[in-house]
Amino acid sequence: MQAHYRVPCPSDAEIRAGLAGRPAGAELLVAEDGEALVGFAAFAAIYPGPGLRAGFFLKELYVAQAARGLGAGRRLMAELARLALVRGFGRVDWTAARDDVRLLHFYESLGASPQPEKVFFRLSGEELRRLAES
Template sequence: MTLDSRIRSATSADIPEILRVIRDLATYEKAPEQAVATDTDLQAVLFPDHGHPSTFCHIGEIDGKVAGIALWFLSFSTWTGKQGIWLEDLFVDPQQRGTGLGKALLASLAQVCVERGLTRLEWCVLNWNTPSIEFYDALGALPQDDWTTYRLDGDALAKVGGARA
């Protein structure tokens, strides 16, 4: 796989910078208090002591410094019988936007899909995030308006998870 020279796979040493970017993203998305992930949490999913990682991260660098991330995991389509990539977070530092780094990060994930025969690259974007929506539209990505994302978390998750029939 030939990647943009600014894109590389994350290493364990990148975890503090990945956390910084995650917190910057949470602030941008107006929910900084929800970014509670720790170094230990990321170490466990990205670089586990045993077994295979469940989550992956591509790092975007400019002038040797982390300027963006694409944090992702494998998904599965029962209809195609193939895996895909779910892009959990894509974020480029505001001062580095317009450099092509975001497009390079997405292109690196598209390359993974093509090379591995994965059928989809999917993600969510907040409805108010017009700059990102315009960026995705310009790439040819299509919104999936027929679906609504649901989430169980917090007390609701505990209630449903603790319920016994």
């Protein structure tokens, strides 16, 4: 995934420490092919939603390039949907890159629909510090 996003990959020890120390409520589903990890979904519960119902926010869905098109992404999303229903949640929300046509088609093939009335925002770095200090 790090290579996909063109960012340096942390060491194995840093990855394991990050997983062990992930924030409360952050969950992971994994897709395996034999003993190889081929994908994952990182998500967390959010509240409130329509009708004051909880939902999931999918932070990351990643499938290794070699495994794309083989069903791992669909299986991860189907499991996330099943988990949402089991917990009584009303929805799953996520963001996607506007220019990744294949990804957008994949999400639409699941029955998801873009939400054009929404805008994705991010607060980080110096702006995050500035606001926190105000």
